[in-house]
Amino acid sequence: MLEILIRELQTYEANKSGLIGKSKGKFVLIKDNQVVGVFDTRIDAIRQGYERLGNVPFFVKQIVEIDIPQNFTSNLFGV
Amino acid sequence: MQTVGPVVEVRLAIGTVVEEVLQRSGQSIPTAVQALAMIDTGATATVVREDIVKQLNLNPVGITLINTPSSTNVQCYEYLMRLLFPNNVIVESVVIAAPLHGQHIQCLIGRDVLRHGVFIYTGYIDTFTLSF
Numbered sequence: 001m002l003e004i005l006i007r008e009l010q011t012y013e014a015n016k017s018g019l020i021g022k023s024k025g026k027f028v029l030i031k032d033n034q035v036v037g038v039f040d041t042r043i044d045a046i047r048q049g050y051e052r053l054g055n056v057p058f059f060v061k062q063i064v065e066i067d068i069p070q071n072f073t074s075n076l077f078g079v
Numbered sequence: 080m081q082t083v084g085p086v087v088e089v090r091l092a093i094g095t096v097v098e099e100v101l102q103r104s105g106q107s108i109p110t111a112v113q114a115l116a117m118i119d120t121g122a123t124a125t126v127v128r129e130d131i132v133k134q135l136n137l138n139p140v141g142i143t144l145i146n147t148p149s150s151t152n153v154q155c156y157e158y159l160m161r162l163l164f165p166n167n168v169i170v171e172s173v174v175i176a177a178p179l180h181g182q183h184i185q186c187l188i189g190r191d192v193l194r195h196g197v198f199i200y201t202g203y204i205d206t207f208t209l210s211f
């Protein structure tokens with residue numbers, strides 16, 4: 001169970017439909033319950049996160065209707 | 080190589096922008112961590128063992144879902160990190176932190192990194208090459 005970024009994840013879900021309407025495919029930067037900004041690329045959003053907020057947890061996510069999981073075939077995983 | 084797989088010594092460091100922010104604020108820069116990495120063409124993304132991000136004092140920049148042979152839709156944290164390969168090759172990527180079984184492998188190099196290079200596995204002479 002994740003403990004960090006839960007509030008940010010909830011903020012994303014609360015704003016998801018509006019974000020999809022305006023900025024589908026772009027990358028949102030969220031801290032706590034605030035949408036800090038929307039950016040064209042993931043690295044732009046991460047850069048702005050560090051520049052504005054410093055070395056603290058923040059949430060960057062591509063704005064998509066359905067999240068596709070990353071896939072791994074290795075049995076080295078402990079999850 | 081057939082037994083251990085294609086493994087390479089890498090160093091794992093914080094991302095460039097994190098380093099710039101830490102430098103500007105006068106904070107110390109964590110030293111890069113030495114790690115044994117397995118090249119994994121079956122991995123969508125690069126994965127590092129969870130203790131590595133703690134050693135680098137990194138904070139997550141996102142959450143992603145992963146599917147593994149034993150579980151589906153597991154939430155994991157993502158971190159901006161640099162992979163320092165031999166011959167001064169540096170690849171920056173957003174990597175996933177997850178528990179990895181066994182002590183010998185601390186990192187899986189996934190297709191997010193391999194997309195930048197050429198990976199040749201030559202089984203009959205027991206070698207591989209990875210070039211960027």
